[in-house]
Amino acid sequence: MHYGIDVGGTKTEIAIYDRNWQCLDRWRQPTPAQDGEAFLRMLTEMVEEADDRCGSHGTLGLGFPGVLDDQGHLIAANLPALRPWVLEATLKAHLDRPFAIENDSRCFVVSETGPGGAAEGEQHAFGAILGTGAGGGAIIEGRLLKGGGGFAGEWGHLPLPAAAAKRYDLPLLPCGCGLQACLETYIAGPGLVRLHRHFGGVSESAEQWHQAWLGGEDAAQRAHQCHLELLGGALANVIKLLSPRVIIIGGGLSAMDELVEALPAAMGAQLFPDIKAPKVVRSRLGDASGVRGAAMLGAGSSTIDRH
Numbered sequence: 001m002h003y004g005i006d007v008g009g010t011k012t013e014i015a016i017y018d019r020n021w022q023c024l025d026r027w028r029q030p031t032p033a034q035d036g037e038a039f040l041r042m043l044t045e046m047v048e049e050a051d052d053r054c055g056s057h058g059t060l061g062l063g064f065p066g067v068l069d070d071q072g073h074l075i076a077a078n079l080p081a082l083r084p085w086v087l088e089a090t091l092k093a094h095l096d097r098p099f100a101i102e103n104d105s106r107c108f109v110v111s112e113t114g115p116g117g118a119a120e121g122e123q124h125a126f127g128a129i130l131g132t133g134a135g136g137g138a139i140i141e142g143r144l145l146k147g148g149g150g151f152a153g154e155w156g157h158l159p160l161p162a163a164a165a166k167r168y169d170l171p172l173l174p175c176g177c178g179l180q181a182c183l184e185t186y187i188a189g190p191g192l193v194r195l196h197r198h199f200g201g202v203s204e205s206a207e208q209w210h211q212a213w214l215g216g217e218d219a220a221q222r223a224h225q226c227h228l229e230l231l232g233g234a235l236a237n238v239i240k241l242l243s244p245r246v247i248i249i250g251g252g253l254s255a256m257d258e259l260v261e262a263l264p265a266a267m268g269a270q271l272f273p274d275i276k277a278p279k280v281v282r283s284r285l286g287d288a289s290g291v292r293g294a295a296m297l298g299a300g301s302s303t304i305d306r307h
Contacts, residue, residue: 001058003050004295009078014046015291021115036081040094060099061298063107063290067151077176100297105135107293112248113139118284119246126244131251134184156184168226187231195223232266250283
């Protein structure tokens with residue numbers, strides 16, 4: 001059996017998969033983000049319960065938000081209690097088996113290029129999650145791209161383009177990562193709301209912006225134009241760097257058909273002349289992708305390296 005754990009700031013999910021990557025069981029617990037010892041107890045108990053439920057000692061992979069610094073400490077704004085630890089060493093002292101750790105967005109692209117995913121078997125793919133944040137990960141030459149520091153794919157923390165900031169008179173906002181004017185602050189779900197309010201709208205959520213846009217509101221239309229230009233440009237930069245054949249969109253904003261359908265043209269407008277934008281597909285596995293990808297990494301699945 002293969003276990004995947006997807007750790008979030010508010011909830012942590014565990015799922016059990018068979019060798020064909022069919023989910024046999026899954027459940028969630030609230031994440032004790034402010035209490036490190038309680039967090040460790042929760043993880044240990046979830047893994048022990050998984051063993052009890054399936055009567056075996058399964059492989060294990062864990063997906064976390066954020067990145068690990070050079071000393072192995074987790075940098076994740078919504079999990080402050082974990083910051084003091086060298087994460088892998090701390091987990092090794094509590095989990096009685098080998099395990100893999102990876103960023104949740106990179107777990108996403110592993111799952112979506114694996115069996116039954118939106119880009120099954122693809123050797124060159126980029127996964128872009130547009131939810132409360134803007135995370136990403138890449139499969140290049142059939143392998144998960146990690147980079148020297150282990151955080152390759154963090155496209156949401158590329159800087160806001162100066163030309164677009166000037167054209168739309170955008171404020172340079174602080175990002176939760178500690179930098180200023182990261183694209184995530186403008187293109188993720190809360191960023192779309194910020195853009196709408198910048199242009200005079202009053203929405204409190206991406207869904208409210210969408211309703212205003214469907215109703216033809218001017219501020220919502222301007223926010224959509226600005227958002228699509230920023231998003232298309234960001235992904236065009238990813239294409240220039242990595243040359244993926246397919247881009248997989250996940251997260252809450254991927255449910256908006258108009259956004260997904262408009263992306264190829266928005267990217268193409270900022271690519272080299274006569275270079276066609278790669279295919280854009282919506283995540284097939286939705287919220288389950290992160291936990292399944294973690295399980296695949298923990299199992300050392302052949303979907304990670306297809307050579």
